[in-house]
Amino acid sequence: CASSTTGGVARRIAAHYHYHGSGSDEWITDEPGVYANHGSFGSTSDTSCSPRYGCPSLPLMATLSRPAFLFTFVRSPAARCLSKFYHFHASRKGTTPTDIMKIEALNASSCHDSVYHYMTADDSITPRSLVRSVYSFVGVVELYDQSLVVLASLLGVPLGSVLYLASKNSSAGGSDGQGTTFVPHVELSDESDAVQRFATGDDFRMQNSRDFTLHDEAVRYLGERFDADREVLQGRATEFAALLDRSR
Helix, strand or coil: CCHHHHHHHHHHHHHHCCCECCCCCCCCCCCCECCCCCCCCCCCCCCCCCCCCCCCCHHHHHCCCCCCCCEEEECCHHHHHHHHHHHHHHHCCCCCCCHHHHHHHHHCHHHCCHHHHHHCCCCCCCHHHHHHHHCCEEEEHHHHHHHHHHHHHHHCCCHHHHCCCCCCCHHHCCECCCCCECCCCCCHHHCCHHHHHHHCCHHHHHHCHHHHHHHHHHHHHHHHHHHHCHHHHHHHHHHHHHHHHHHC
């Protein structure tokens, strides 16, 4: 979720401190280093796999000798599924974004708890544990700026290190520089009644029960971290907003 933009943030932090790998797609070969890429956390246990297609796996994580900081972002399940449909089908494949197609995308098995399965291959791990134990930090796309302020605080880095420009803002149209013109992704509240009914219905919630819990837990934990040092972090949030305005 927001993976390209967040990968850019990770690389920016790494570049600020001259860590290895800030300009590479490969797994960490020198430490301290960074790996910021699209790939599920535990989809494979084969250490010979390409990190770009399904790693880092647990064995690869185990090869690191220095302490690791593992973070990612989550998004509300319906918004995440629809964003995937608009990006890969409506924009890249030219599929007409009809209500039927959107509901089919929401109902597809590839949408069911997909973020939970992306974050772990062990079904015994609870969403709460992923947020509070397995990952060092789980941010929330809907609270992106607040998440980055907390992330900077946890890492002890200046706010300038987590400045960002959205990598692919498909909700605003435009293109990706590779010939793809994005079909604007509208908010769920602006979708048709039929799409909204399915996205808020019992079937969709059951199909994505772990993703809903994961998102709720991430929001809750982010709030707890922010409240623990609210006076300082609120000031940093104001400062960060000003820095973002200046950088755009």
